Amino acid sequence: MNADSALGIAAAVRSGTRRAVEVVEEHLTAIAARDGEIHAFNLVTAEEARQAALALDRRIAAGEDPGPLAGVPVALKDNLATTGVATTCSSRILEGWRPPYDATVVRRLTDAGAVIVGKTNLDEFAMGSSTENSAFGPTRNPHDTSRVPGGSSGGSAAAVAAGFAPLALGSDTGGSIRQPAALCGVVGMKPTYGAVSRYGLVAFASSLDQIGPFARTVADAAALYEVIAGHDPLDTTSIPEAVPPVSAGLGDGVAGLRVGLVTELCEAEGIEADVSARVAEAAAALEHAGAKVGDATVPAAVYGLSAYYLIAPAEASSNLARYDGVRFGLRVDAPTTGEMYDRTRTEGFGAEVKRRIMLGTYALSAGYYDAFYGKAQRVRTLILRDFDAAYDEFDVLLSPTSPSTAFPLGAKTADPLTMYLNDVCTIPSNLAGHPAISVPFGTGDDGLPVGVQVMAPALQEALMFRVAAALESAAR
Amino acid sequence: MAQITREDVAHVARLARLQLTEDELDTFTGQLAKVLDHARDVEALDVGDVPPTSHPYPLQNVLRPDELRPTLDRDEVLAAAPATEDGRFRVPPVLGEAP
Numbered sequence: 001m002n003a004d005s006a007l008g009i010a011a012a013v014r015s016g017t018r019r020a021v022e023v024v025e026e027h028l029t030a031i032a033a034r035d036g037e038i039h040a041f042n043l044v045t046a047e048e049a050r051q052a053a054l055a056l057d058r059r060i061a062a063g064e065d066p067g068p069l070a071g072v073p074v075a076l077k078d079n080l081a082t083t084g085v086a087t088t089c090s091s092r093i094l095e096g097w098r099p100p101y102d103a104t105v106v107r108r109l110t111d112a113g114a115v116i117v118g119k120t121n122l123d124e125f126a127m128g129s130s131t132e133n134s135a136f137g138p139t140r141n142p143h144d145t146s147r148v149p150g151g152s153s154g155g156s157a158a159a160v161a162a163g164f165a166p167l168a169l170g171s172d173t174g175g176s177i178r179q180p181a182a183l184c185g186v187v188g189m190k191p192t193y194g195a196v197s198r199y200g201l202v203a204f205a206s207s208l209d210q211i212g213p214f215a216r217t218v219a220d221a222a223a224l225y226e227v228i229a230g231h232d233p234l235d236t237t238s239i240p241e242a243v244p245p246v247s248a249g250l251g252d253g254v255a256g257l258r259v260g261l262v263t264e265l266c267e268a269e270g271i272e273a274d275v276s277a278r279v280a281e282a283a284a285a286l287e288h289a290g291a292k293v294g295d296a297t298v299p300a301a302v303y304g305l306s307a308y309y310l311i312a313p314a315e316a317s318s319n320l321a322r323y324d325g326v327r328f329g330l331r332v333d334a335p336t337t338g339e340m341y342d343r344t345r346t347e348g349f350g351a352e353v354k355r356r357i358m359l360g361t362y363a364l365s366a367g368y369y370d371a372f373y374g375k376a377q378r379v380r381t382l383i384l385r386d387f388d389a390a391y392d393e394f395d396v397l398l399s400p401t402s403p404s405t406a407f408p409l410g411a412k413t414a415d416p417l418t419m420y421l422n423d424v425c426t427i428p429s430n431l432a433g434h435p436a437i438s439v440p441f442g443t444g445d446d447g448l449p450v451g452v453q454v455m456a457p458a459l460q461e462a463l464m465f466r467v468a469a470a471l472e473s474a475a476r
Numbered sequence: 477m478a479q480i481t482r483e484d485v486a487h488v489a490r491l492a493r494l495q496l497t498e499d500e501l502d503t504f505t506g507q508l509a510k511v512l513d514h515a516r517d518v519e520a521l522d523v524g525d526v527p528p529t530s531h532p533y534p535l536q537n538v539l540r541p542d543e544l545r546p547t548l549d550r551d552e553v554l555a556a557a558p559a560t561e562d563g564r565f566r567v568p569p570v571l572g573e574a575p
Contacts, residue, residue, distance in 0.1 A: 100552040194533045207531050236538040237531070306515040317492060324493075326565050331558035337567045346495040354494055359508055361488040362480065375518050377528035384529060417510050433532020458533065 006072045006166040006220040010113070013071030016060060020053035020071030024115050027073040031117070031164045039139050040149075040159040042078045042088055044118040049073070052115045067113030069227060074109055075159040075168040078119035079126055080211070081200035082106055089202050090134035091124045093348030094329040103200020104235070105169060105211050105228045112227045117165055120155030124350045125320065126176055126204045128152050129422040132413055133352040140409070141184060143448055147406035150180030150422075153214070157184040160214045167224050168214040173204050174308050175401075175426025177212045178438040182401035182451025185440045187221045187468070188214050190426075192458045193433030194239035196225075197232030205315035206237075208308075208430045218439065218469045222247045225461065239459075246462045250469045254289050257467065260296025260394030262455075265425045268302075270403040274444040279400050282441045282452040285474035286398075286467065296390045296397055300382035304427040307383070309420055310363045310376035311431070316353075317360030323348060355416060380431045387432050391457045396467050399425045401451035405444035425453060435461050439471045480509050 002008050012018035028046050035041055056066050076082065079089045081099035088094045102110075109116065123133040131139040131154025139154040141147040142162040149158040153170025157180035160168050170177040172190035181188025189212045196211045203209065213224035229243040261283055266276065287293045325331035325344030332343035349357070363372040390397060402422055412419045429436035435458070438451035452471060456464035485505045489496045496504065550563065559566040 097556055100548050100556065192533070194535070233540055237533070237535065239533060240535075303518050303521065306518040309511055310515055310518065325558060326567055327553075328556040329558075334568060337570045340568050341493045342495050345493050349494070354489075354492075354496075355504060355507060357492045357494065358485060358488045358504060359511060361492045362484065362508070362512075365488065365491070371519055372512075372515065374528060375521060375523060376515075377530055378523040378526040379518055379521065380529040380532075381526050382523065384532070415510070416507050417514055420511070420514075431532070 002217070004166060005217050006069065006215060007223055009072050009166060010068060010070050013056070013060065014066060018071070020056040020115060021050065023071050024049050024053040024073055024117070027117060027165055030162070034162060035164065037140065037145055038142055038158050038162055039137060040120055040155045040162060040164055041075070041118040042090060042121050042136055042155070043086055045085060045116060049115050049117045056113055056115070067111060068223065069109065070113035072114050072167060073117045073165040074114045075118055075120050075156055075165040076106065076116055077122055077153050077156050077168070077170045079122060079171060079202040080106055080169060081202070082116070082119065085119065087119065087202070089125045090122045090136055091348065091350065091353070092135045092330055093323045093344070097329045101200060104197035104232045106200065108228050114167070120153070120159055120168060122155055123152035124353050125202070126152040126171055126173055127316070127352050127356050129175070129179055129419050130412065131155060132409060133350055135350055138409055141406045143185060144406065146408055147448065148183065148409055150183035150402065150406065152176040154180045156214050157181050157186055157188065160184070160186045160216060166216060166220060169211055169228070170214055171201055171209055171211050172430065173208045173312060174430050175423040177214065178426050178436060178451065178453060179402045179422055181214055181438040182449065183406040185449030186214055186216055187218055187437065187439055188212065189221050189225060189437040190429060190435060191225060191229060191461060192435045194237050195229045195243050195459065195461070197235040197238050199232055199234040203319040205312040206319060207315060208312060218465060218472045219247065219250055222250060222465050244459060244462050246465045249462050249466055252466050254286050254291040254467055254470045257291045257396065258394045259283065259286050259291045259293045259467065260390055260397045261293065262296050262298050262301065262397050262399045264298055264301040265399035265428070268403065268424045270421050270424070271400055272404045272444070275400045275404060275450055278442045278450040279398065279452055282471055282474070283398055286470060289470050289474065294394070296394050298383070298386040298390050298428065300379060300386045301428045303379045304383060304431055305420065305424050307376040307379040308423070308427040308431060309359070310372045311380070313356040313360030314363045314373050315360065317357045317364065320353070320357055352416070383428055383431050387434065395463055397455040399453045399455070401425060401438040401453040405446055405448035405450060429455050434458055435464050437464055437468045439468045439475070441471060441475045480505065480512055
């Protein structure tokens with residue numbers, strides 16, 4: 001076990017060989033040294049983190065059990081509500097908002113002994129694939145600061161990659177954990193829809209959003225997933241059954257597992273040759289480890305991008321109606337309430353958020369509902385059916401996570417559609433509600449990290465993590 | 477289906493309570509047209525006999541016991557509001573007349 005890993009830190013802190021205050025101080029020092037350049041954080045909660053670590057050390061000295069993540073620094077995407085601590089979604093419209101409650105995942109983390117070190121940058125309201133759509137400026141990729149970290153959870157991915165925290169949470173609506181994980185060379189995982197409570201996650205597209213872990217190792221990601229997963233009565237979409245554990249079987253290997261390479265995703269628009277080569281090598285490595293690898297087909301996946309960019313904006317246009325300057329956040333004053341709404345929203349939202357709200361409003365409007373939103377929901381059924389058929393033949397599916405390695409800042413900001421194409425391989429799992437993970441697997445021709453995606457049926461996280469662990473060992 | 481027009485964009489912006497400049501109208505019209513054009517593959521599908529999926533993990537009638545539980549504190553919630561009066565949210569005149 002690596003001493004810098006979350007599990008290494010927790011073991012040392014729990015046994016009293018390392019103090020939580022020292023661990024936190026080391027990470028705060030790393031943040032102070034380099035976050036000016038990276039801008040992973042919107043806010044570093046240094047004092048709160050020191051106090052929390054001090055309290056943990058006292059509890060350990062008193063013989064109490066501080067929890068499985070004792071003393072582990074964790075960074076939170078800034079769309080997760082934290083009591084009394086600014087939660088901005090990287091939007092001007094939430095200026096000054098300090099939530100009066102914690103997201104369930106935040107509560108579970110602190111109950112597990114984790115120490116929250118700050119709130120990370122994101123594309124405004126999690127809408128984007130590069131973290132360039134932030135009202136507070138972009139985050140940069142720690143591997144090459146002229147490149148994007150991916151998005152929308154780019155701050156969380158960069159924080160873990162830069163060593164600012166061994167763990168972070170993000171949210172994934174169309175790939176917003178997995179794609180930045182791939183571009184930053186870390187592990188990022190989207191759980192089964194409903195496995196992790198969304199209570200306190202600022203809503204983007206409610207039928208797609210899931211919170212999930214970032215880590216530098218598969219075992220750390222599994223440990224964080226186990227802490228945050230499980231039923232929550234505060235989220236009506238939370239799965240009531242117990243969520244199966246994942247860590248115990250990580251070392252079980254892949255002998256006899258059937259692994260399918262998804263043809264439609266491996267050959268999707270814009271997949272670069274070096275990325276394809278790494279995915280082929282990953283498949284070969286699994287075969288070498290005893291898996292049976294074959295070609296899988298999910299024909300309706302080719303409609304995933306189109307369906308997603310109708311469904312997600314439609315849900316967003318409805319969810320973002322709440323930002324009206326009345327109850328929280330920004331208000332731009334005007335003589336009447338109607339004008340106040342208009343001015344607040346016009347000044348508070350950035351261009352990408354406006355684009356998605358309008359796209360969604362259009363897709364839901366009279367005369368277009370059946371042609372766009374209604375059809376997209378039917379395509380969602382087709383994708384689910386095709387996945388079901390593929391999972392009759394295969395235990396897990398494999399594909400690239402992102403079509404390319406990290407691209408330069410500004411390279412895709414002029415044309416929204418070009419940016420949207422980044423999500424082509426990650427979207428189908430969101431539409432199906434299935435779990436998926438990105439694991440670093442080698443580098444591209446430019447020397448930057450490549451991620452391979454492992455997908456699994458609903459609630460088969462244990463299987464997915466097992467395959468991820470096998471890929472991780474093969475990549476070393 | 478016809479291409480999205482500048483008038484359509486102006487209409488949805490009004491519905492969504494967003495004010496756009498003339499330049500923004502032009503830019504957004506072009507960009508939205510491009511995205512919707514990509515969605516034509518979906519629009520062209522014959523899926524009339526396929527039921528829609530609105531939620532990936534169907535749960536029906538999620539109930540909880542009807543018991544009193546603590547809720548958010550009113551003063552804390554109001555403290556986050558841009559303007560309040562007498563324990564309520566304060567907004568400008570709704571009908572456009574000065575109070």
